[in-house]
Amino acid sequence: MNHFKFKSLAFYGVAIISVLLLFKTVTVYGENNLKAPPPVNGQYRLTLAENLPNCEKSDTLTLNIQQSGIYLNASVLPVNTKADTDEKHSLAGIFRNQQLNLSGKVGRSILCNIPPPQNDPLNSIAIQMQLVDKGNMTGQLTVNGIQTLKLTAVPQKAH
Secondary structure (H helix, E strand, O other): OOOOOHHHHHHHHHHHHHHHHHHHHHHHHHHHHOOOOOOOOEEEEEEEOOOOOOOOOOOOEEEEEEEEOOEEEEEEEEOOOOOOOOOOOOEEEEEEOOEEEEEEEEEHHHHHOOOOOOOOOEEEEEEEEEEOHHHOEEEEEEEOOOEEEEEEEEEOOOO
């Protein structure tokens, strides 16, 4: 009994070579075109170019970002808040092509750095920033869709 017929060997040889070529092609494509975004998770000190609307004075804020691939969750907190505060992430966004976009709602007391009143009104905010050198970011903060303020974000060192 001859188990090794030429047609069978040729078929299996072509199938194996085809799978190896396909694997090599996909590997080369992935190495050249699929790159993970740089990590932006952590705490950033937000410095605004001018005071926020309806605030007597706005202090520097802290932006706390958690990243999963290109998806972001974030919260804006006053600077004096401890890093381990279990603040709900009120902003969500995406990070693509060195561009970070976040949107959500933040209490007026946080933005103005004042004690929270009984019924703290929420402001809709949108943050758009561009990643620049050494992890720093520049961009703008839009409050309630009308007032746009320039801002810079500098990464904070973990203590």
